[in-house]
Amino acid sequence: MSTGKRGGPLQGVRVVELTKVWAGPYVGKLLAQLGAEVIRIESRGSLDVTRTYGVKDIDDAPGFQSVNAQKLSVQIDMKTPEGIRLILDLLAKSDIVVENLRPGAVKRLGLGYEAVRAVNPKIVFVSMGMYGNTGPLSYQTGYAPCFAALGGLSLLVGPEDGAPTGMNVRYADSTFGAYAAFAATAALNHQRRTGEGQFVDVSAVESMTSMIGDTVIDHALTGTVHRWDGNRHPDMAPHGAYPCRDGAWISIAVASDSAWSALCRVMGLPTLAQDPRWSTLADRQAHLRALDEHVAAWTTQQDADEATAALQQAGVAAAKSQNSVDLVADAHLWSRGFFQEVADRNGKTKSTTGPAWTMSRPARLADAAPKLGEHNAYVLGDILGLSDAEQRRLSESKITW
Amino acid sequence: MSALKSYRVLELADGVAGEYCGKLLADFGADVVKLEAPGGSATRRMGPFAKQGPAGETSALFAYLNTNKRSVAFDVTSEEGRATLAKLLDRVDVVIDDHADGWLAAVGLDPATIETRHPHLVLCAITPYGWSAPDERRHAQDLNVFHASGWGFHTPSGAQPDQVPLKGAGRFMVSYEAGLDTALCIAAALVDRQATGLGRIIDVSKQAVMASRADYVLAQMVAGDMNVGTHRTAYDLHGPAGIFECRDGYAYLWMSAPAHWEALGKLMGHPDWMKDFAPNWLERDCTPERVALCRQHVSAWLKTQEKERVATEAQKLGLTMVAANDASDLKASPQYAFRQYFARLEHPVLGALDYPTVPYRLSATPAALRAPAPSLGQHTHEVLAS
Numbered sequence A: 001m002s003t004g005k006r007g008g009p010l011q012g013v014r015v016v017e018l019t020k021v022w023a024g025p026y027v028g029k030l031l032a033q034l035g036a037e038v039i040r041i042e043s044r045g046s047l048d049v050t051r052t053y054g055v056k057d058i059d060d061a062p063g064f065q066s067v068n069a070q071k072l073s074v075q076i077d078m079k080t081p082e083g084i085r086l087i088l089d090l091l092a093k094s095d096i097v098v099e100n101l102r103p104g105a106v107k108r109l110g111l112g113y114e115a116v117r118a119v120n121p122k123i124v125f126v127s128m129g130m131y132g133n134t135g136p137l138s139y140q141t142g143y144a145p146c147f148a149a150l151g152g153l154s155l156l157v158g159p160e161d162g163a164p165t166g167m168n169v170r171y172a173d174s175t176f177g178a179y180a181a182f183a184a185t186a187a188l189n190h191q192r193r194t195g196e197g198q199f200v201d202v203s204a205v206e207s208m209t210s211m212i213g214d215t216v217i218d219h220a221l222t223g224t225v226h227r228w229d230g231n232r233h234p235d236m237a238p239h240g241a242y243p244c245r246d247g248a249w250i251s252i253a254v255a256s257d258s259a260w261s262a263l264c265r266v267m268g269l270p271t272l273a274q275d276p277r278w279s280t281l282a283d284r285q286a287h288l289r290a291l292d293e294h295v296a297a298w299t300t301q302q303d304a305d306e307a308t309a310a311l312q313q314a315g316v317a318a319a320k321s322q323n324s325v326d327l328v329a330d331a332h333l334w335s336r337g338f339f340q341e342v343a344d345r346n347g348k349t350k351s352t353t354g355p356a357w358t359m360s361r362p363a364r365l366a367d368a369a370p371k372l373g374e375h376n377a378y379v380l381g382d383i384l385g386l387s388d389a390e391q392r393r394l395s396e397s398k399i400t401w
Numbered sequence B: 001m002s003a004l005k006s007y008r009v010l011e012l013a014d015g016v017a018g019e020y021c022g023k024l025l026a027d028f029g030a031d032v033v034k035l036e037a038p039g040g041s042a043t044r045r046m047g048p049f050a051k052q053g054p055a056g057e058t059s060a061l062f063a064y065l066n067t068n069k070r071s072v073a074f075d076v077t078s079e080e081g082r083a084t085l086a087k088l089l090d091r092v093d094v095v096i097d098d099h100a101d102g103w104l105a106a107v108g109l110d111p112a113t114i115e116t117r118h119p120h121l122v123l124c125a126i127t128p129y130g131w132s133a134p135d136e137r138r139h140a141q142d143l144n145v146f147h148a149s150g151w152g153f154h155t156p157s158g159a160q161p162d163q164v165p166l167k168g169a170g171r172f173m174v175s176y177e178a179g180l181d182t183a184l185c186i187a188a189a190l191v192d193r194q195a196t197g198l199g200r201i202i203d204v205s206k207q208a209v210m211a212s213r214a215d216y217v218l219a220q221m222v223a224g225d226m227n228v229g230t231h232r233t234a235y236d237l238h239g240p241a242g243i244f245e246c247r248d249g250y251a252y253l254w255m256s257a258p259a260h261w262e263a264l265g266k267l268m269g270h271p272d273w274m275k276d277f278a279p280n281w282l283e284r285d286c287t288p289e290r291v292a293l294c295r296q297h298v299s300a301w302l303k304t305q306e307k308e309r310v311a312t313e314a315q316k317l318g319l320t321m322v323a324a325n326d327a328s329d330l331k332a333s334p335q336y337a338f339r340q341y342f343a344r345l346e347h348p349v350l351g352a353l354d355y356p357t358v359p360y361r362l363s364a365t366p367a368a369l370r371a372p373a374p375s376l377g378q379h380t381h382e383v384l385a386s
Helices: A023-033 A062-067 A081-091 A105-109 A113-119 A144-151 A173-194 A204-222 A257-266 A270-274 A281-286 A288-299 A304-313 A324-328 A331-335 A376-383 A388-396 B016-026 B060-065 B079-089 B111-117 B142-148 B173-196 B206-212 B215-222 B258-268 B272-276 B288-302 B307-316 B327-332 B334-338 B380-385
Strands: A014-018 A037-042 A072-075 A096-099 A124-129 A198-203 A239-243 A249-253 A317-320 A339-343 A349-353 A357-359 B008-011 B031-036 B069-073 B094-097 B122-127 B200-205 B242-246 B249-254 B320-324 B342-347 B351-356 B360-362
Touching: A014 A023, A014 A081, A023 A037, A023 A062, A023 A096, A023 A124, A023 A173, A023 B173, A037 A081, A062 A349, A062 B215, A072 A376, A081 A113, A081 A376, A096 A173, A113 A124, A124 A173, A144 A173, A144 A204, A144 B249, A144 B320, A173 A198, A173 A204, A173 B173, A173 B215, A173 B360, A198 A204, A204 B060, A204 B173, A204 B327, A204 B351, A239 A288, A239 B142, A249 A288, A249 A304, A249 B142, A257 A270, A257 A304, A281 A288, A288 A304, A304 A317, A317 B142, A324 B215, A331 A339, A331 B206, A349 B215, A357 B173, A376 A388, B008 B016, B016 B031, B016 B060, B016 B069, B016 B094, B016 B122, B016 B173, B031 B079, B060 B351, B069 B380, B094 B173, B111 B122, B111 B200, B122 B173, B142 B173, B142 B206, B173 B200, B173 B206, B200 B206, B206 B215, B242 B288, B249 B288, B249 B307, B258 B272, B258 B288, B258 B307, B272 B288, B307 B320, B327 B334
Parallel strands: A014 A037, A014 A096, A037 A072, A096 A124, A124 A198, B008 B031, B008 B094, B031 B069, B094 B122, B122 B200
Antiparallel strands: A198 B360, A239 A249, A249 A317, A339 A349, A357 B200, B242 B249, B249 B320, B342 B351
């Protein structure tokens, strides 16, 4: 049962989510993976789009399932005063609340930081916005690729002799969520030591810029404005993805002259290592195109797995460029529990993604994402202490709907 | 008062991942002592560099990653060094490492026995694939992890089968991501330690961190709810959204719903070509041909526009368009200025620079840049003598 003890460093920590789509739910997902009890507040009147868009069964919606494993769901209508009172009652008994609704929405609902702090001065209130809560542009909203474009990432990705392409369209939401989860947990340390809660304001665009901090400080120091440059890396050559015989791609990154010699040996071209055109990193950078052609001429004669094994054996950093079939079949990711099975309320098991770490005394993950309102009785009865009759009345009047 | 003040952290890392993790903790007030080899951390030898200054002290990368830390330098692989390290362990709450699997055991910190000998210690290690990786995954740079995690194959979106997969933005995205998750694990472990007095051994896999960042897709795939395949576009959302060239740079335009189409019409002054598209084509009739045609017309028009101005106009109409910024745009951003995303810090060799800070503002215990990165061994005496 989801409400039992699962262990993990955040066992006993209660988190409430007023979130939508991916970035906000990812915060709760990480905290749940660390042992927190995470409760999503939902209602039929404003269902998360991931429960509904292109979906037959809101209780088995693939997108929702992917970022809400191990969470609890309670139905409370945020558009009624009585619903707001119930939410405030719940927040009075919680440690962290996470919201990523539209700018200003929680305040309009009567769930802004001041209102919540009035019922619980210990609360860590995490507010997520594209640009954060303050500043001249904080009213603007956008989707993940907008965060990446605004934050400076998109213009750093693209082929050397073409237009910028940016990262894959899926990048940004989860990174934003991870920063919010870290900031919340840091604030929780302070709360546990002093009893003081606080407001935590997280910016998606700043989260992106933080992924290129060194590029930004380069600009501060030297004035350099970096642009998309294929697979170039100032400290490594070769550095890139190369086509293989089996239609796959292999990534190879050579960070030292000795790795370069090793690569040449594996390619069966030991004399290449002595070629003065390529003996140092600077030489290799200067003749990069010809260098890449040499490497590709070899990789196209190999299958990606064979080439990877041979290069690894010689101490060269190489890895297959994994497609989605490779990923879901990656035995190492399974053995570490990154992929694992959870069970839904009917005992039906399904595979999902777990934590990126292993740790001593970890939190147990067992439950699939909740059915809408699956934990109404636990939240309203066990946590809030409402009688069965009172819960029935709330349900019949569609406050908990 | 800062959120992690008075926690003592020993940073053994000498890569970007571990140093970024230590920085995230140090900027929240943790007392981070960075233990460096006599030759200094590897990041001291990575650019960008100041034009002048003593060897090992000119890297702005090192300066960025090591704010608010103290540096202790000795050879941890010598017998004497190992003994000194063992003594330091009794005085710290957290250890961060990012050397290859096996290094910790070699310096006397075998994860298998550390829990018995130092039960209060939170020991966290970051490696490309986590401990116990198979032999064919022993050597990896960030680029290889980017590919092993699935991001490489699927970058960029919309790639043709023969188009070379691209690295992520910048040099160290994978390391920053892994450092961030590690900092999260450490902060969580410290919450528990306050109550129980017990530490934890934490093993973070960069590959899994990056895969986790695509969990919305991967969890659906592994559950059998989304198609897997050997195609480059398996992660993609289809449609005309993308980066477009403007007169003075680039902008990103998102379009997925009829309301966006309507707003685009208003923005462009209802050009004739739009009449060939049904108002709901984005949802109902989004064929590759239509997408290409739409992109072609929008491209031609946006080339005549200025990125900031057109994006602002679009936003007013309910169309999600934003400028694609570079480092100089960020420096000039009124939003970043208002939120003080950059903070000026004086460094003895690099001088005064505007450092990017962190993407969160905490009302009671904000992160802050208090001190520049240390010179090599700057605090050796003070730390070892105390």
